[in-house]
Amino acid sequence: MGGVRQIVTQTQQNIIGVAANSGKLLWKIPFTTQYVQNIVTPVVYRDTLILSGLAKGVMAVRLVRKGDEWxxxxxxRNEEASMYMNSPVVMGDLVFGFSHLKRGQFFCLDARTGGTLWTGPPRQGENAAMLISPGSLVALTNDSQLLIAKPSGKSFDVIRRYTVADSPTWAHPLVLPDGVVIKDAKTLARWSVD
Structure with a gap:
């Protein structure tokens, strides 16, 4: 960001940038939620950071550097979606995520403008881990549904749906070249792709 390699993350009450080579705090943005916790990982899109938090909507922030000041x-800013326990992914100019609003809803935003391109049906669950796999979106819901979808700015087009566990799946899946690793409340399993 701003020509400086940095680590960007959320703390309990701020979003911060730390110089990768020295650990020096470069900047911070106050960012709190009602539970004084921040879970969503900031995502870089071109020269902006895409941010979200419980009941905070989704927003893009550009960090402007003047000398040593940021x-x-x-x-x-988009108030039609908001993330709580998961992080968005960016493919091209599209931001995909899972909103806690409407009891769980997949969504897609235009990364350039923040405009809502689509929202999926409501009541999809409490959480969904979102990942990018070559040519696909991968989502693992907390009720053990692994979804493979086409990345599209027009709709949430699920190509395949698999039930991958008998207990809740809160951890991110690990996508491998020939399969996926799933951690549920009871087990760790590797699923193969034919």
Whole structure:
């Protein structure tokens, strides 16, 4: 960001950037939620950070550097989606995520403007881990549904759906070249792809 290699993360009350070579705090943005916790990992899109948190909507922030000072500028904000326990993914100019609003809903935003391109049906669960696999979106819901979808700005087009466990799946899956590793509440399993 701003020509400086840095680690960007959320703390309980801030989003921070730390110099990768020295650990020096470069900047921070106050960012709190009602439970004083931040779970969503900030995602880089071009020269912006895409951020979200419980009941905070989704927003893009550009960090402007003047000498040693950094100042955040909000580029866009979207209140139609908001993330709590998962992080978005970016493919091209599309942001995909799972909103806690409407009791769980997949969504897609235009990364350039923040405009909502689509939202999926409501009541899809409490959480879904989102990943990118070559040519596909992968989502693992907390009720053990592994979804493979086409990355599209028009709709949430699920190509395949698998039930991968008998207990809740809260951990991110690990996508391998020939399969996927799933951790549920009771087991760790490797699934093969034919």
């Amino acid at each position: 100042s955040p500028q909000t580029v866009w």
